[in-house]
Amino acid sequence: MSDASIPEGLKYTKDHEWAKIEGGEIVVGITRFAVEQLGDITLVNFDAKEGADIDEGKALGSIESVKSVSDIFAPAAGKLTKINRDVEQKPELVNEDPYGKGWLARIAVSDAKSLDALLDAAAYAEHVKSSS
Amino acid sequence: MNPLSTPDSPNSSATKVRRTSLYEEHVKHGGRMVPFAGWEMPVQYTGIVDEHHAVRTACGLFDVSHMGELEMRGEYAAQVVNYLVTNDVGQLAVGQALYTAACNAGGTILDDLIVYRAGEDRYLTVCNASNREKMVGVFRSAAEHHCDFEDRSDATALIALQGPKAFEVLARAGSDAATLSQLKSFHFRDAVVANVACTVARTGYTGEDGVEIFCAWNEAPALWRNLVELGSPLGLKPVGLGARDTLRLEARLSLYGNDIDETTNPLEAGLGWVVKLGKGDFVGRETLEKVKAEPLARKLVGFEVTGRGVARHGYPLRDLEGNEVGICTSGSPGPTVGKNIGLGYLPANLTAIGTKFLVDCRGRNIEASVVKTPFYKANKGAVTT
Numbered sequence: 152m153s154d155a156s157i158p159e160g161l162k163y164t165k166d167h168e169w170a171k172i173e174g175g176e177i178v179v180g181i182t183r184f185a186v187e188q189l190g191d192i193t194l195v196n197f198d199a200k201e202g203a204d205i206d207e208g209k210a211l212g213s214i215e216s217v218k219s220v221s222d223i224f225a226p227a228a229g230k231l232t233k234i235n236r237d238v239e240q241k242p243e244l245v246n247e248d249p250y251g252k253g254w255l256a257r258i259a260v261s262d263a264k265s266l267d268a269l270l271d272a273a274a275y276a277e278h279v280k281s282s283s
Numbered sequence: 284m285n286p287l288s289t290p291d292s293p294n295s296s297a298t299k300v301r302r303t304s305l306y307e308e309h310v311k312h313g314g315r316m317v318p319f320a321g322w323e324m325p326v327q328y329t330g331i332v333d334e335h336h337a338v339r340t341a342c343g344l345f346d347v348s349h350m351g352e353l354e355m356r357g358e359y360a361a362q363v364v365n366y367l368v369t370n371d372v373g374q375l376a377v378g379q380a381l382y383t384a385a386c387n388a389g390g391t392i393l394d395d396l397i398v399y400r401a402g403e404d405r406y407l408t409v410c411n412a413s414n415r416e417k418m419v420g421v422f423r424s425a426a427e428h429h430c431d432f433e434d435r436s437d438a439t440a441l442i443a444l445q446g447p448k449a450f451e452v453l454a455r456a457g458s459d460a461a462t463l464s465q466l467k468s469f470h471f472r473d474a475v476v477a478n479v480a481c482t483v484a485r486t487g488y489t490g491e492d493g494v495e496i497f498c499a500w501n502e503a504p505a506l507w508r509n510l511v512e513l514g515s516p517l518g519l520k521p522v523g524l525g526a527r528d529t530l531r532l533e534a535r536l537s538l539y540g541n542d543i544d545e546t547t548n549p550l551e552a553g554l555g556w557v558v559k560l561g562k563g564d565f566v567g568r569e570t571l572e573k574v575k576a577e578p579l580a581r582k583l584v585g586f587e588v589t590g591r592g593v594a595r596h597g598y599p600l601r602d603l604e605g606n607e608v609g610i611c612t613s614g615s616p617g618p619t620v621g622k623n624i625g626l627g628y629l630p631a632n633l634t635a636i637g638t639k640f641l642v643d644c645r646g647r648n649i650e651a652s653v654v655k656t657p658f659y660k661a662n663k664g665a666v667t668t
Contacts (some may be wrong), residue, residue: 194623
């Protein structure tokens with residue numbers, strides 16, 4: 152696992168989500184490492200609805216790969232402003248472009264300070280190393 | 284995300300994790316090694332779907348050396364084995380094999396097995412890795428005072444070569460191997476494959492034509508490397524446990540520990556065809572006769588998830604009113620059939636083809652429908668006789 156696949160400038164969770172801060176919102180997806188662990192992704196389901204208030208660590212939905220099912224956790228509390236409907240139709244986008252077209256949701260964060268607790272790229276790389 | 288929570292594998296907490304003689308080959312091919320039934324085995328190399336398609340369209344190579352090989356020898360070996368299993372071993376010619384269940388006195392399944400008649404008085408039984416200790420115990424105590432028993436598992440490697448190109452690969456593996464296409468289904472013989480002395484059986488666990496190859500534990504790496512080299516130009520790929528599972532599911536082959544176990548009997552599991560009640564006494568016969576005399580309360584059926592969801596082992600099955608009525612025993616996307624498929628036990632009144640019911644996918648009730656199985660049937664080449 153090379154660090155090159157962990158982009159700088161994003162925040163990360165220990166559950167292998169990434170969060171990109173854009174103003175008061177974060178864009179959320181899952182990391183390349185997560186994608187590699189999951190393998191072929193066949194289905195993305197969102198349980199939470201756009202406009203819903205969500206708690207940190209709450210499951211927004213789930214990702215099915217051939218082998219297993221995994222929850223998508225919210226990296227921070229806030230309002231779910233947008234769901235990427237493209238990945239519902241084309242789940243392979245998550246495999247192909249996890250940091251781009253395979254993004255999952257946008258959250259208007261209720262407390263910007265809560266993002267400080269997330270990992271930076273270096274800390275996440277360390278976490279991946281210790282869990283692989 | 285919790286991608287590191289790999290799906291449950293039997294005995295994954297086993298203290299002593301073992302490696303087959305092919306471990307280095309798996310690592311070399313980029314295999315992701317996971318604990319399985321006390322062994323460190325590759326779950327995938329290039330990806331489950333990629334490997335699955337390779338087996339359906341070309342061929343795949345599987346290390347199944349973790350499985351157990353139990354040998355019975357002697358004048359009464361046939362009778363002893365026949366007493367332990369539900370199918371009729373007495374019908375086997377030398378060089379012939381059969382699929383069977385072994386039950387306990389309560390008629391539920393101890394293991395599913397292939398029994399090979401290796402000689403006049405010699406029977407080799409291949410059991411699941413997760414059941415090896417249990418079956419060694421059963422065989423050893425049954426053999427006592429009647430025949431010789433030997434657990435040959437540690438000395439025996441097993442490699443499966445499966446797929447429509449399997450015999451083309453063998454045709455390149457020497458003059459003896461080249462004639463293996465003449466083997467009939469569920470027959471076997473000794474053969475030299477790529478300069479390695481082997482026993483080759485026309486059996487498998489993928490729904491494709493192909494063979495399973497036994498050889499000495501230490502010779503497996505050479506055999507594996509040779510087959511990879513000979514087969515790669517034909518599209519051969521090493522295949523891990525992940526695709527092994529999707530392949531066998533599409534072919535509706537039972538997985539012990541999922542679809543069958545000591546709480547299920549062979550009749551409700553759809554394995555009535557391996558229960559020969561008329562062959563003479565065997566362990567579980569009395570109970571199975573009673574089971575057969577009554578209508579089955581539940582049956583293992585194949586289903587297709589028609590809503591947006593993937594059924595998984597252990598998910599509850601519900602009727603359309605939402606009442607829990609059964610359980611999913613296996614489920615995943617079926618890469619060749621292109622649908623989310625599964626197996627599960629349902630009450631007999633819900634097992635007709637086309638019956639709609641619900642799969643409780645972690646709190647979401649998703650619609651599913653009973654379908655005919657196998658989900659996938661290969662167009663196997665005619666067997667030369």
